[in-house]
Amino acid sequence: MNKRKISRRTLLGGAATAAVMLFKSSYGRMIQTAIPESLYTDDPTKVVGPPPGAVGARSPFEHPVKKASDTSSRTPLQDLYGTITPADLHYERHHAGVPVIDPHKYELLIHGMVDKPMVFTLADLKRFPSVSRTCFLECSGNFRSNKETLTPQEICGLTSQSEWTGVMLTTLFREVGVQPRASWFLAEGGDAAVMTRSVPVRKAWDDAMIVYAQNGEAIRPEQGYPARLLLPGWEGNTNVKWLRRLELSDQPFMTREETSRYTYPVKDRIRQFSFEMDARSIITFPAFPQQVEKGWIEIRGIAWSGWGKIAQVEVSTNAGKTWQPARLQEPVLDKAHTAFRYLWQWNGETTEILSRATDETGYTQPTIQQLLNARGADMGGYHLNPVTAWVIQRDGKVLFRPEKWK
Amino acid sequence: MNKRKISRRTLLGGAATAAVMLFKSSYGRMIQTAIPESLYTDDPTKVVGPPPGAVGARSPFEHPVKKASDTSSRTPLQDLYGTITPADLHYERHHAGVPVIDPHKYELLIHGMVDKPMVFTLADLKRFPSVSRTCFLECSGNFRSNKETLTPQEICGLTSQSEWTGVMLTTLFREVGVQPRASWFLAEGGDAAVMTRSVPVRKAWDDAMIVYAQNGEAIRPEQGYPARLLLPGWEGNTNVKWLRRLELSDQPFMTREETSRYTYPVKDRIRQFSFEMDARSIITFPAFPQQVEKGWIEIRGIAWSGWGKIAQVEVSTNAGKTWQPARLQEPVLDKAHTAFRYLWQWNGETTEILSRATDETGYTQPTIQQLLNARGADMGGYHLNPVTAWVIQRDGKVLFRPEKWK
Structure with missing residues (x-):
């Protein structure tokens, strides 16, 4: 749901090219030229487009990117659909960068x-x-x-x-x-x-x-x-x-x-040796920085568990007072991101929306308070999977509800 | 199974860069610089690699490409694994090129x-x-x-x-x-x-x-x-x-x-109005231009049907005299490429290997002769799904067995 607006001027001018050139990738750079002016038209049925290429490329109107630090980069979950992560948007976490390995010497x-x-x-x-x-x-x-x-x-x-x-x-x-x-x-x-x-x-x-x-x-x-x-x-x-x-x-x-x-x-x-990632879910739409309108909204997200299949995802649209089951996208696979969807009619009042996942072992994603109760106040930074809440304001703006525990 | 050998010289010299620059994509070009010399090493444990990027890129040792004409481009099935086609390697068939469409005006x-x-x-x-x-x-x-x-x-x-x-x-x-x-x-x-x-x-x-x-x-x-x-x-x-x-x-x-x-x-x-694509399969390994050695070989391929799920894929390693069921990769999905595999011990003698798919309607992929019998000698070029045979020569070279019918 990348709604970033790009004008013709932006596309044809230097800005888009510059923006794409900023997308530095490992080992080198990927550069995509702006759309040639001859192809940009108010009526695409009047302009023959370029022929097929040896490799495809994203639309110049779409540029999902990872948020990268020196040691990690994060998948843009809010820009994605379904369950597959494009390989070039897969998260990274390295301890000494990305080595160059010759497959013939491996x-x-x-x-x-x-x-x-x-x-x-x-x-x-x-x-x-x-x-x-x-x-x-x-x-x-x-x-x-x-x-x-x-x-x-x-x-x-x-x-x-x-x-x-x-x-x-x-x-x-x-x-x-x-x-x-x-x-x-x-x-x-x-x-x-x-x-x-x-x-x-x-x-x-x-x-x-x-x-x-x-x-x-x-x-x-x-x-x-x-x-x-x-x-x-x-x-x-x-x-x-x-x-x-x-x-x-x-x-x-x-x-x-x-x-x-x-x-x-x-x-x-x-x-020590805490291997399995516990069940978790997150609503990816609506979410910050999106803005929604009153009426029907399909709440969308992903759920996953390192212990097996996702058995159920529940959604609350009233700050956790009541919960309803979301639709799960079939096939639900073992230890896999599972897309969930829940159709909701928003009345325009401020509220909080939440999701919680239950896996086939019967384990349900905890609230931050349940995590605190189980692990103590000094939980560290690993294996934290609390229920995530989004605040929907009257103007339709969506904000994350931070959880404070230390 | 891209076994193209790339020497350090090729990688560091102009050749690799030039080759990558040939991979023209729609609207623009993708350019990937060669590996910086500082990163190329016989011992990658001694050289810290580059940090994560905003988008990833293929290894410089890998460059699957589509074969493109003015109106179509073909997926490199022999270079792929599993069932998903990377989006930039998806086949294309256009009647007037690729238009530029502004999603905000769509x-x-x-x-x-x-x-x-x-x-x-x-x-x-x-x-x-x-x-x-x-x-x-x-x-x-x-x-x-x-x-x-x-x-x-x-x-x-x-x-x-x-x-x-x-x-x-x-x-x-x-x-x-x-x-x-x-x-x-x-x-x-x-x-x-x-x-x-x-x-x-x-x-x-x-x-x-x-x-x-x-x-x-x-x-x-x-x-x-x-x-x-x-x-x-x-x-x-x-x-x-x-x-x-x-x-x-x-x-x-x-x-x-x-x-x-x-x-x-x-x-x-x-x-006219022949919509469903009939069941089909192809062995993608071993296949031309690969060369194999005597001993255990996992025969690999994909099968699909526009009528439903693939029910069975059979493989013959003796030019069609006998057939054995291949393993199908689960989950087998409706109207989907289904990976099949069959473990075979090659004795080093010249032979032909073939695969044939059967879908859940009971339809089995025909031989070219069966197609001819059903459709007549002048079959045209559409909806042709004959069983495909690969000849394995004594030297391990694999050749396609052409089917002549006109």
């Missing part, structure tokens, strides 16, 4: 408590039986709540969804002969952070994959080209990108990313 | 045999209850067979798949009050061809949509930005792009695209 070593340590090239990985699955990824630090003027992208844009293709990790584990005593494995990335995480072997026997493709094409550099670990439903950082080594062991490796980071207080204890 | 008129003729803006369309569905599109002229050195892209790359989002056409038809006598509607595009097709109203009551989003984002210009008709399973040209007018009537309109084109001989008669 190698994955699997060793440790295995009968036969092996090195796999990318071509080797592609020769094994392949599987595709659609699931979300989410950074465990995916929550902001400091002001009214936050967009869905700013609140929780560290989640995206792709159709991934690759080889089941079990296939490789059988190949190397993982020993019965092995209960953990280390996953190590080939970036300059040499990102490492310990993963229980049970996840491999469940649904872990090594993936080399995303949304139909080779995985993008920002997502781990040429191959990454995929642990469906588990916190993003465990899905190690640019994967170069798996080491089997009978205990976790206690790496920096599971001792000094990615742990959080739960009352008077510290929770 | 209007869709629905008139004719309706109680209340109405004009809908893009914002109007987006206010209605929305639906997402994943399905394929396919040009009715999607077949080539003239030589051994054809890739899947060249044989049948005029098919692609997206997740589409928009409004059900029934929603709009109820809004305007389509009269009971109306049995056809005209769909008219806003391009310089003013592309028109007549569509039976029954398709609207079944599953037709007006879509404004594709694979999570606004629909691409080449696919009808800002809105197109989507008739799941029906021949591509009826899914009118840049849709600007629907006119209800009690008879078809006999437009140029259904009289002089998009009709074909069936024995001594001409078939």
Whole structure:
């Protein structure tokens, strides 16, 4: 619902070109020229357009972008539709930038408590039986709540969804002969952070994959080209990108990313190895900075759970007093962003709209107060999935309702 | 499985840049600079990579491209994985190029045999209850067979798949009050061809949509930005792009695209209004120009049917003597590309591999001979879906087996 108005003047002048040139991408730049004046017309039926190209491009009237910092970038959830995230808008969270990896030199070593340590090239990985699955990824630090003027992208844009293709990790584990005593494995990335995480072997026997493709094409550099670990439903950082080594062991490796980071207080204890991302939902329309009119409004959003399928999404249009079930877009997939929609007639009075997700385990997305009750006042910044509320003002303006807890 | 080798020299020199600059896209150009020398290293763990960007980009080692003529471009099926076609690789078939349409000026008129003729803006369309569905599109002229050195892209790359989002056409038809006598509607595009097709109203009551989003984002210009008709399973040209007018009537309109084109001989008669695309499949690996080695090979491909779900794909590895069922990737969706896989141990002898699809109506993809028997020797160029065979030579080279019929 990108309603940014672009005049002919803007399109034909330098502004649009300049704006597009600002969209810097990894390794280089993408430059899209403005529309040639000869093509811009009040009657497109009178002007023959350009022929097909070798690759397509967005309309010059559309430019969804990620909000990027030095270490992360956020998917523009409020600009998207359905359940697939375009690969170039997938969120990023890196610990030492995006490495350049030559796929012809890529190698994955699997060793440790295995009968036969092996090195796999990318071509080797592609020769094994392949599987595709659609699931979300989410950074465990995916929550902001400091002001009214936050967009869905700013609140929780560290989640995206792709159709991934690759080889089941079990296939490789059988190949190397993982020993019965092995209960953990280390996953190590080939970036300059040499990102490492310990993963229980049970996840491999469940649904872990090594993936080399995303949304139909080779995985993008920002997502781990040429191959990454995929642990469906588990916190993003465990899905190690640019994967170069798996080491089997009978205990976790206690790496920096599971001792000094990615742990959080739960009352008077510290929770470590908190893998599954709990059920969550967010309304992406209407949301800040959109403005709505009185009458029928389709409330739209996405819901997801790292524990399985979304069973129900409820919507409240009266600040949480009552809740009604939203429509879920079929097919509802396991550990996947699920689009929900709820048709609502707004009477023009100030109100708050909220959504809450319940997954197939029966777990329901908590309020911030329920989170506080469960985890204590000092919750840290990880695994926060509270119900999100939007305030709709009488003038139709939509604002985020910040949650204050510290 | 793009195995094109790129040396460091190529990447750093002018060649890579020049190659990428050749990838002309609609309206403008995409330019991707070569990898800065500082990032290219034999040990990526020693070099901090660039930070996240506002939009991502493909790896410089990957460049799938469409094969484009003046009027069409073909999806590189042999370079893809899974079931989603990246939006910028979606096939194109235009009758007067790609028009530039300002979404703020876009209007869709629905008139004719309706109680209340109405004009809908893009914002109007987006206010209605929305639906997402994943399905394929396919040009009715999607077949080539003239030589051994054809890739899947060249044989049948005029098919692609997206997740589409928009409004059900029934929603709009109820809004305007389509009269009971109306049995056809005209769909008219806003391009310089003013592309028109007549569509039976029954398709609207079944599953037709007006879509404004594709694979999570606004629909691409080449696919009808800002809105197109989507008739799941029906021949591509009826899914009118840049849709600007629907006119209800009690008879078809006999437009140029259904009289002089998009009709074909069936024995001594001409078939008109042949909407559904019949079940089809193609093996995309191994395929020309790939080369394989003796041993285990996962045969991979896609199958689809405009009549419903794919029920079965069978693979033959002995030139059609015997057939075995392939694995289908779940979930199998209605009128959707369905990935199939079949694990095969190649003994190194020359052979032919084939696939054939059966849909839920019980229809099985025919051989070229069966097509000839059903339609006569002068079959024309539309709705050809024969079983495709690849010859695997002793040296592992894979060639297409052309079908001669005229």
